[in-house]
Amino acid sequence: EPEVTQTPSHQVTQMGQEVILRCVPISNHLYFYWYRQILGQKVEFLVSFYNNEISEKSEIFDDQFSVERPDGSNFTLKIRSTKLEDSAMYFCASRGGGGYTFGSGTRLTVV
Amino acid sequence: QQQVKQSPQSLIVQKGGISIINCAYENTAFDYFPWYQQFPGKGPALLIAIRPDVSEKKEGRFTISFNKSAKQFSLHIMDSQPGDSATYFCAASGARGDQGGKLIFGQGTELSVKP
Numbered sequence: 001e002p003e004v005t006q007t008p009s010h011q012v013t014q015m016g017q018e019v020i021l022r023c024v025p026i027s028n029h030l031y032f033y034w035y036r037q038i039l040g041q042k043v044e045f046l047v048s049f050y051n052n053e054i055s056e057k058s059e060i061f062d063d064q065f066s067v068e069r070p071d072g073s074n075f076t077l078k079i080r081s082t083k084l085e086d087s088a089m090y091f092c093a094s095r096g097g098g099g100y101t102f103g104s105g106t107r108l109t110v111v
Numbered sequence: 112q113q114q115v116k117q118s119p120q121s122l123i124v125q126k127g128g129i130s131i132i133n134c135a136y137e138n139t140a141f142d143y144f145p146w147y148q149q150f151p152g153k154g155p156a157l158l159i160a161i162r163p164d165v166s167e168k169k170e171g172r173f174t175i176s177f178n179k180s181a182k183q184f185s186l187h188i189m190d191s192q193p194g195d196s197a198t199y200f201c202a203a204s205g206a207r208g209d210q211g212g213k214l215i216f217g218q219g220t221e222l223s224v225k226p
Contacts, residue, residue: 004154014120033213033214035214041218041219042200042217042219043155043200043202043214044216044219045213045214045217048212048213056213058213068185083142091155093153093154095212099160100143100145100157100214101158102147102154102155102156103154103156104152104153104154105152105154106155
């Protein structure tokens with residue numbers, strides 16, 4: 001069964017540093033998403049991406065965040081200057097005719 | 112209006128029992144209502160989903176009941192098993208014909224099935 005692959009599985013970074021979270025969506029999907037889940041809380045929408053541009057973003061997705069699809073397979077989330085409150089699980093998802101598929105997530109810990 | 116409210120927050124059920132989790136929404140533009148199962152350290156996995164043109168959908172031991180007029184939907188897990196112990200999230204989306212199609216998640220229900 002096709003999977004969404006995320007790397008790394010766990011990232012520890014110092015406050016103020018830049019991080020890039022990577023995702024390989026399912027190859028024939030056209031819609032890509034990033035979601036965030038703070039420990040013990042619900043999954044929150046960050047951004048959706050379609051046709052090489054952002055189609056929607058949440059209030060959480062401020063100027064510190066950016067997304068990119070640098071080639072035909074990867075989809076990245078960049079946080080320019082991490083804050084302690086950015087510590088969370090970050091999930092990439094892609095959507096096709098059969099619905100959403102989520103990756104296993106990247107646990108980001110900001111210290 | 113974008114919220115999806117989920118209850119209960121946690122649920123303990125005996126093996127073989129029925130687990131029931133409820134969700135309510137406000138936005139009538141939502142037209143896709145999935146349930147996700149999440150195990151610790153894993154991403155949400157689609158369990159079952161329904162569109163508002165039907166009132167019930169069943170897949171194996173899992174059933175979604177949908178009440179459009181009340182703007183509520185629920186997940187029923189029949190013959191609950193210890194392996195069903197996980198966190199369950201309801202969600203809603205205006206996915207049809209919508210290029211964005213973001214999912215709005217409920218707060219989650221931690222289900223524990225006791226042997």
